[in-house]
Amino acid sequence: MDHLDDRVKKEILDHTEDTPSTLKEDIWNHIDQELFQTKSGKAKKVKRTSKVIPISIAAAAGVMILFSTQTESGSAFIKQMKDMFVPEKEIVQSIEGNEEETNVNLQEGKNSEYIIYIDEERYKLVPGEASDIITTKEPLEERYPEVSMEIKQFTDIAPREMVSNLETELASEYTKVTETEPVTEPVEGFKMHGISGSEWDSPVTNVYVIDNLNGGSFVITEKYFLEAAEGHGARFYAMLQEFKIIE
Amino acid sequence: MYKLKAKCFELFLFSTKLFGNSKGIYSERSEKSYMNDDILEEIRNGSRDAFKQFYDTYQSYAVRTAKAITKNDEYAKDAVQEAFIRVYRNISSYKPTLSFDAWFYRILVNECYRILTKEKKNKSVDTSAMENREHLTEQSNENLSDLYSMIQNMADTYRIPILLKYINGFSEKEIATILDLNQNTVKSRLFNGRNLLKTQLEMMEMEGI
Numbered sequence: 001m002d003h004l005d006d007r008v009k010k011e012i013l014d015h016t017e018d019t020p021s022t023l024k025e026d027i028w029n030h031i032d033q034e035l036f037q038t039k040s041g042k043a044k045k046v047k048r049t050s051k052v053i054p055i056s057i058a059a060a061a062g063v064m065i066l067f068s069t070q071t072e073s074g075s076a077f078i079k080q081m082k083d084m085f086v087p088e089k090e091i092v093q094s095i096e097g098n099e100e101e102t103n104v105n106l107q108e109g110k111n112s113e114y115i116i117y118i119d120e121e122r123y124k125l126v127p128g129e130a131s132d133i134i135t136t137k138e139p140l141e142e143r144y145p146e147v148s149m150e151i152k153q154f155t156d157i158a159p160r161e162m163v164s165n166l167e168t169e170l171a172s173e174y175t176k177v178t179e180t181e182p183v184t185e186p187v188e189g190f191k192m193h194g195i196s197g198s199e200w201d202s203p204v205t206n207v208y209v210i211d212n213l214n215g216g217s218f219v220i221t222e223k224y225f226l227e228a229a230e231g232h233g234a235r236f237y238a239m240l241q242e243f244k245i246i247e
Numbered sequence: 248m249y250k251l252k253a254k255c256f257e258l259f260l261f262s263t264k265l266f267g268n269s270k271g272i273y274s275e276r277s278e279k280s281y282m283n284d285d286i287l288e289e290i291r292n293g294s295r296d297a298f299k300q301f302y303d304t305y306q307s308y309a310v311r312t313a314k315a316i317t318k319n320d321e322y323a324k325d326a327v328q329e330a331f332i333r334v335y336r337n338i339s340s341y342k343p344t345l346s347f348d349a350w351f352y353r354i355l356v357n358e359c360y361r362i363l364t365k366e367k368k369n370k371s372v373d374t375s376a377m378e379n380r381e382h383l384t385e386q387s388n389e390n391l392s393d394l395y396s397m398i399q400n401m402a403d404t405y406r407i408p409i410l411l412k413y414i415n416g417f418s419e420k421e422i423a424t425i426l427d428l429n430q431n432t433v434k435s436r437l438f439n440g441r442n443l444l445k446t447q448l449e450m451m452e453m454e455g456i
Contacts, residue, residue: 004445009413011394016311016414024306027324031302031331036295168345171337172353175329196361 117242145225155216162217170194186240200227282347316359330355349424405440
């Protein structure tokens with residue numbers, strides 16, 4: 001047993017022995033064709049965003065709240081401020097080309113850091129240790145890829161650094177990742193988009209990075225699948241329009 | 248100049264793999280990537296030659312890894328192909344804070360998972376196309392040795408870290424990065440996986456006696 005590691009290594013290497021040259025050539029020919037023989041395969045330079053777009057504090061009626069949540073008076077004020085949001089309202093969203101009126105309910109995020117209105121007929125907010133996840137009220141069948149929207153705050157990572165980290169992460173998880181772009185809708189911040197494949201169930205993600213106005217970032221990660229882009233994708237978009245940071 | 252550097256890079260990799268680490272197989276290699284900065288830059292600038300050089304250097308172990316993870320040569324081929332394409336398309340997002348090899352293998356492992364998940368859903372699909380690949384079926388039909396079967400029959404929780412460690416010599420930290428796990432989790436999975444193998448081998452040898 002002293003040589004277990006040598007034996008394990010040898011066994012694995014013996015059974016995955018070197019690639020036949022024909023296979024090596026086959027793979028290269030495919031890669032070459034895909035990347036260098038077609039115009040669309042040309043390397044796309046990722047344009048770096050040079051500046052962070054500041055986001056205004058969105059609060060009820062556009063009032064800027066500068067109270068700390070650490071003090072009693074601050075907490076009381078935050079509660080008072082949250083009370084200013086209506087608990088339920090109706091929004092109009094475009095779902096698969098049709099205008100749809102949907103009732104949404106006020107939900108308070110982790111540690112009162114944000115509020116969002118949720119379509120509670122279809123979704124629920126599941127509070128977690130590190131993040132909150134909005135997911136379908138009824139679990140989806142196993143054949144469907146994950147459908148969720150995670151809201152997570154990184155108090156010590158500024159948006160620009162966050163974007164940089166996430167670009168690396170997304171590139172390793174999705175086949176196609178589009179250039180990061182500054183957006184003002186559904187939230188003000190940066191948007192990243194990744195997709196793997198072009199089939200009905202190909203996983204899709206939209207990641208939004210928002211300045212938390214305190215040196216950190218909020219990261220909102222939507223996950224759904226290609227066929228659900230006009231459904232769950234559109235509903236997530238509408239809910240995100242109602243996302244407000246409370247400082 | 249570029250070709251000279253590329254050749255040195257290839258020779259370095261070859262000698263490392265040929266002679267191994269002076270501390271023996273079990274000791275983990277340093278986390279320095281085999282990828283040369285100049286080649287990386289050339290690839291970023293769209294050089295086909297540099298990318299071919301990178302492919303020639305990495306494909307062999309990439310195929311080994313994908314074969315071992317997917318347990319299927321055709322899936323492995325697809326995974327490797329896609330992984331290289333993704334690396335080229337997303338090279339701009341690679342950050343040197345991460346070891347290049349860990350980044351590359353993270354993409355490869357994810358691609359293996361993606362193909363396995365997809366194939367699991369389409370299990371009823373006709374597999375005759377695979378059997379027509381002479382050079383691929385030869386190995387697929389081969390009887391596996393007992394130890395390799397043991398490894399391949401382990402739960403993926405143990406199997407994948409073990410494969411990454413023994414095929415590529417990745418450190419626990421690198422495996423943690425590749426699999427997006429905590430380093431201590433990897434450490435414990437490697438430890439438990441190795442113990443499982445050891446126990447099974449002992450039992451097999453006792454039965455053999």
